Amino acid sequence: MNNFTSQDVDLIVIGGGPAGLAAAISAKKNGAQNLIIIERNNWLGGILPQCIHDGFGLEIFHEPLTGPEYAQRYIDELKKLNIPYMLNSMALEITPDKKVFVASPEDLFCFQAKAIILAMGCRERTRGQIYIPGTRPAGVYTAGVAQNLINLKNMMVGKDVVILGSGDIGMIMARRLTLEGAKVHAIVEILSHTNGLPRNIQQCLIDYEIPLLLSHTVTEIQGINRVESIIISQVNEKLTSIKGKERKIKCDTLLLSIGLIPENDLSKTCGVKLSPVTRGAIVDENLETSVQGVFACGNVLHVHDVVDFVSLEAERAGKSASECILKEQRKEKRIHIEVGDGLSYVLPQYISRDTDLELSIRVLNPREDASIGFFDKDALLKAEKFRKVHPAQMIKIKLKKSETKNINTLRVEVLQK
Amino acid sequence: MSDKSDVLVIGAGVVGCAITRELAKFNLKTVLLEKENDVCGGVSKGNSGVLHTGLYYPKGSLKGKLCVEGRLMFPKLAKQLNVPYKLCGKHVIARTDEELKDLEGLKAVGEANGAKGLTIISGKELNKREPKVDALSALYSPVAGIMLPYLFTIALAENALSNGVKIHVETKVLNIEQVNSGYKVTTTQGVFYTDIIVNSAGLYADRISAMLGLDKYKLYPCRGEYLILDKNCGELINSMIYPVPPKIAGVLGVHLTPTIEGNVLIGPSAEFINMREDPRTTKEKIKQLMSGAKELLPSIPLNEIIYGFSAIRSKITPPEEKGSRDFIIREDIENFINLIGIESPGLTSSPAIAKMVVQMIKKRKDIKEKIDFDPTRRRTTPFRESSRSQQASLIKGDPTYGEMVCRCEHVSKREVIDALNNPFSARTISAVKYRTGAGMGRCHGGFCLPKIIEILTEEYGMLPKEIYLNNQKSPLFIGTTKELREKQKSE
Structure with a gap:
């Protein structure tokens, strides 16, 4: 029972x-x-x-x-x-x-x-998922956990901080920690561009003079009991660290904003x-x-x-x-939306009836003056222009019922100039 | 300071705890000293958690004998102590003609040590059992098993404690002197007098021995790194997958071990290091483990790695010497028993080592078994190991069972509180982790950490500054948010 x-x-x-x-x-x-x-x-x-x-x-x-x-x-x-x-x-x-x-x-x-x-x-994502080598001391937090502890519990995670990852939470936490009296030594980003919204770069980093180190990553965590320092290194195009381009930053806390x-x-x-x-x-x-x-x-x-x-x-x-x-x-039909050049994904993945659609789209790389096109086989159904596209900014595009009526396939891609 | 004890054990790793629990069966005053704030602080928690069958150790060696004996003692002990284990079997795989010959050698050694049921199977048969593993042939050991080494060590200590043994944590031995009728042991927590000392100090056993002038032992710290795969990879393998051991450093080579919790362990590496306290993971070894794992199981999803860790072996074999020296277990001075170089298969051997040490003590003391020794340990029923109906009963009996603290491992608030109420007063994040599994999952504490902190502050009245990851040197917080700003203002 x-x-x-x-x-x-x-x-x-x-x-x-x-x-x-x-x-x-x-x-x-x-x-x-x-x-x-x-x-x-x-x-x-x-x-x-x-x-x-x-x-x-x-x-x-x-x-x-x-x-x-x-x-x-x-x-x-x-x-x-x-x-x-x-x-x-x-x-x-x-x-x-x-x-x-x-x-x-x-x-x-x-x-x-x-x-x-x-x-x-x-x-x-946590430290283990990107295999950061080093010791396993107290003082390594994901940015969201640190935000919870500081904002909901009033517990201060550290006073000398390095942040890995320039996602929005990382940048917002850089500002938050600064306001709470901590010194944020740097935000370290492995890519050559930031991963967050432009407004956060301005309002969280530039306004507070927090250094942003692009094309850099954390290669080692040091300190047996509590974080004592970290090693950062510049990376090449393959995102691997460059020998001789390492440097040590003394800190008691490493925040991870890595996805x-x-x-x-x-x-x-x-x-x-x-x-x-x-x-x-x-x-x-x-x-x-x-x-x-x-x-x-x-x-x-x-x-x-x-x-x-x-x-x-x-x-x-x-x-x-x-x-x-x-x-x-x-449900009337089932059309798979094909993800074409320049895009990481399009959501939804399927269409099941004739109706107005709203698609969520992310591009693979930052780009200026880009057009996103919708095709049924080789026939262009629609194209939409953007002054700037960025992987960190989701693009929303609406397709009217009339625009997709009678299609048999649908492919979305960034149009080549 | 304390009353004089009959036996004083130094070091609460798995070997020290097994010995102490064995001694608890007798009419003896037994004391166990541990320098850390909890039991199982060292390599006892950082290993593959494997019950070995004795394939690797020469006939007549202590390693071979104690490994087989310990393995046979384990099922009964696990039942008494209420700790999980699984005899999932093990395949040592051969991928070259040379390795094929090695399999025969391993089988012969194992059989000489008394291991039962060893068979060599074809690559085709292996493929049926382990569809993702390809090899020419494999040596199959049906009785090799897996267990949770930290839970086993904690259970041994707790059971010893409930049978009258005294365990002192945060008690580091500073000096040992021979006095009239025994030993005077000076520690960070005062002086202890005892008739007999058992030195099971692991990585520091040579230093403890040297305190009595026996400085002939030298230990070579050898770091082993591991990677852990997410539980959703649990179906990759059904048994342990080992390579033929490389002919260096007396190690078994990078292997794949399923864990009781359903993860897969990759490792360990073997690297001799200079410092004993250097528990790093390194880029080089992480790479090496990944490629080692790929060799054993080409389709292994390395993007499912959730964490890496390392621990330090206490090797008595110098780096330049190939092979592996035997355990040293002997009464070097009257009433002073040294256990030196207890590396793999120390975990499997620990129950047999405990019996052996007690036999040695019997020669010195007229000891009798206590009639009231209770070999069983009560364990808080883990929510996740219960059926849905049992879970409903648990919650009806205690609402804290219905509050999940750890989302990945489904650990309830009841289990966390019981873990924090451990007899060693280890109220740390790690103490909860090793007792309940909270924080070991894929989010690695993202959800449970704030919840455990809430329990520490609300149920135990702890301040942020008093909350530690492992010990008092590893605080999670520098204080409250206001404290830092106030301090800066006053400066």
């Missing part, structure tokens, strides 16, 4: 961060009734409460909000709509027939769902197929994964640079999930 608590729901949203909140709200507004959000932390909003800087909400609310303010707008709406949620609760497993096992202090639950929205977000990985361990338990490029689920324009009735949105699907886009994407997932529950016919 099973002694866990079984419960039927129409929709279960896994994760109460920006994606989960927006998805649940949208699902309810589109007719889903019996739904619940599962959140493993004891707060809603995911990573947002620790993002106390502003700049959120420009796209949706047309004003700069802090992370907690942005989250609160969605939490207020969630409460207004009486959408139930469970805190301190972690989904352990999803079965292919859409049973979700959830551990909570109250009980072990088994939710039988008609639809599931995956909104678990992402995790940070985010969609957290799909749970998705795998029900057999969702993942893309090796985005490391998130392969989806169609409804954001439905390879498992019927399972949808994905936000950073668990692909890593976003702006939270507004997470919320907008999640709204689409919520709408699709509610249509799935209400049994609306959604």
Whole structure:
């Protein structure tokens, strides 16, 4: 006899961060009734409460909000709509027939769902994943963990800091640590260009005179108990360190801002197929994964640079999930979107009906005056011009139903001049 | 300072803890001293976690004898101590004609040592068992196994402790003198008197020995580095995959070991180093491990590496000498038992070494087995090892079981609190990691670290400054955010 608590729901949203909140709200507004959000932390909003800087909400609310303010707008709406949620609760497993096992202090639950929205977000890459040699002392933190500890717990991780990786979190933490009285000796970036938004380069680094060392990396961590110093080195075009170009920086802390990985361990338990490029689920324009009735949105699907886009994407997932529950016919065809020259990915990967589309696109390299073209075989359907494209900035392009009507294939690529 | 003990053991690695636990069976006053703040601080936690079968050690050697004996004792001991292990078997693979001959040699040595069930199988048969591994032939050892060396060491210590032994951590031996009827041991925590000393100080055993004038031993620290693959690579191999040992430095060569937790270990390297406290990983060895792993298993996904670590072997064999000298276990001075150069297969041998040392003590002391010795150790049931129904019962009995602290390994708050309540008062991040597995997964503490810190501050009232990674020299924080700014203002 099973002694866990079984419960039927129409929709279960896994994760109460920006994606989960927006998805649940949208699902309810589109007719889903019996739904619940599962959140493993004891707060809603995911990573947002620790993002106390502003700049959120420009796209949706047309004003700069802090992370907690942005989250609160969605939490207020969630409460207004009486959408139930469970805190301190972690989904352990999803079965292919859409049973979700959830551990909570109250009980072990088994939710039988008609639809599931995956909104678990992402995790940070760690030191081990880029094989930084050296000792293993205290004082090596990923930037997001340091941000949590400083902003939510008021615990100061160090006073002499080097940051590896020029992603947005790294730059924001450089400013944050400086404001808290720490000395940030450098941001070290292995690529020849930064990996974050241009506004953060200005507002977080240039304004605070924090040195940015491009084409450099950390080659060794030193210090038995606590970080005492690190060795950095210039790298060549192959991104390997150049002999004789090493230098030691004395510091007590190394922050790593070296990328985010969609957290799909749970998705795998029900057999969702993942893309090796985005490391998130392969989806169609409804954001439905390879498992019927399972949808994905936000950073668990692909890593976003702006939270507004997470919320907008999640709204689409919520709408699709509610249509799935209400049994609306959604699939007519299956066209694979081919990723052409100059791009790292295009999302969704598939189109399943004639409808207006919104594509998320990332380029491989920074470029000025670039055009992105859409082809059916050799026929150019549409081209869109950009003054600047950058891998750190996701590109959103809309395709009208009329533009893709009657196509048999679709390829997206950066047009050669 | 303390009352005089009958036996004083120096060093709480796996060997010291196994000896101490064996001594706890007898009517003896036993004391174990450890310089670190927790047991299992050295190489006992940084190894392959393998139960060896005795393929590599000459007949008649202590290594061969104790390895086979220890392996046979292990299943019962693991059951008593409530620690997991798995006899997953091992394949030593041959990829050249020369290596084919070596397999025969290894088989003969193993059989001479009493290892059972050794067979040489064809490359085709190997391919059936290990589809991702290609070789001409392989030596199969069915009873080779894997275990969690740190959990085993901790369990030995805890079981000894609950049977009346005294364990002093953060107690470094500074000097030893012979006095009228025994020894006077001066430590950083005062003076201990004892009749008998067992020196199981591992990497520092030569120095402890030299405190009594026995400076004939020289240890050669030899660093071994490892890489760990994500758990989602657990299906790559079903057994341990070893190369034929290279004919240098008495090491077994870079091998692939599945772990109890489902990861795959790559390693170890072998590098003689000058300093004993130099637990680095190096670019060169990381590369070497990667290429070694590729040779054994060409399709190994190296992008799934989640962490690297190293530990230092205490070798008694000088670097220039090929091969490997035997363990030294002897009563060099009356009532002073030296254990020197206990490297691989020290983990497997540890239960047998413990029996051997107790036999030596029996010659000096009239000892009797206690009737109330309890060989079993209670262990907090790990949430992740329970069925869904059992998990529901655990949560119903204790809501903290329903609160996940570690997302990768599904470790609950209950397990973390029980780990922090360890008898050695080791309230560090590492103490939790080695007892529960929290922080060993793919996010490497990204999720659980803030949660463990919360438990330390909320349940134990610790200040940020008092939170350490390993020991008091490894603080995680310099204080609170305000403290640093206030300090700068006043300056």
